[in-house]
Amino acid sequence: MLSDVDPNTTPTVKTTKGDAELGKKKVDALEGDKNKAKEKQEPTEEDLKHDKEVATRMSEIIEGASEKLVPVCKMIRNHIENFTAAKEEERNEDDLIEAVKPLLEQAEKELNQTFGAIKGADPDGKVAYRAKQATQDHTATPEEQRLAAALRVLVQEVGGTIEWAKDKLESFPKAKKDLGPLFDALAAPIVQIVGGVGMVLAGVLNLLAGILSGLGLDSLLRGLINATGLGAIFKGVS
Template sequence: MSDMDQHDNRTEQEKETDRKLAERLSGIIEDANAQCTPICNKIRKHIENMEAQKEEDRDEGELVKNVKPHLQQAEKILNETNGAIRGADPDNRLSSKAKRNMQDHKATPEEQRLAEALKVLVQEVGGTIEWAKDKLDSFPKAKRDLGPLLDALSQPLTQIIGGVGLLLAGVLNLVGKLLQGLGLDGLLKGILGATGLDKIYEGLGLDKWLKM
């Protein structure tokens, strides 16, 4: 029996509740990924096309026109996803800030699936936001219009990660490790810092990977 197993003092009913919750959340996040990944690819493509043009041919107004609806669409999807996650809260964990589920335990297959889905979400949406902000430094006019939309898109992403983190804490440890393998764990650390979850995790001793 591993150390993690020994610490898992959830009742069978609690384990089943967590298992079903992880399964439900996985479906919600996977659905968001299926919708957002192609949108993120389009955003990147438009910016890359702009970069590939000669400087005198670049039309920043055209770039804004092309990218803006995609950012708005992605934000709408993530807002709906965030609502669905909050609707999946089985015993008011989010409102009661219940800490029972913050215990560390061996990840279940359902939690691993959820972590994988969240990794994709952070990688695709969070990664695209950071990438686009960086690229738009070269296009100040477009950045003026698109920068606030990128910030707006990051808000529901942060809330989604924060919501899952409060519902099933151990999952974010898995996500952190998955992203670390891709060199993208900084994205998640930034999100946790923005939600204040890093402090909660620290208090519960679940912040090992945050210090890596």
């Protein structure tokens, strides 16, 4: 009876396991909505300015490296071209190795220094974080276009020289044995540089893919990007 209920007693509400799970799902959903809202937050003017500064800094680093590396690549090509053009009895693989080896070591050192500078261009990781949140329809800035052009020179000149030289040396066992690993070592920092730029400014590699595709060199970039394990996020590379 109603008269038997003590008005000062707080009613006890039984909560079933299903009710608890439903409540947890609602809380998780609310938290998820909050996180999505944060992720979709547009970058501020200060953020965009910082992004441009990072892209400009990376361009300067890569352009400076290319100024040093392009002449070295030309010397490597000249040595190999002169060797292959010589009469068979006049070819000396030891002389070729002696001439090309220090050039490869010099180029590798420069590329490793370049990669270190690229990593230091976004020390706090802010640009890289925003790049992960960016949409695929991101419009490239002039600074990103400049960076893509700088990367094109590096990939075309150094990466192209590596592929060309390894193909040329295929018929010369000793030179291939001694210089092949050095060419492979030279390719490693290029992969790191491309990956380093891609982690920070993914849109740049889509631009680069378009540039190299027009030059018939898209397969070269595809190999480099796939080596970084980042190929899936670039719409220009498949």
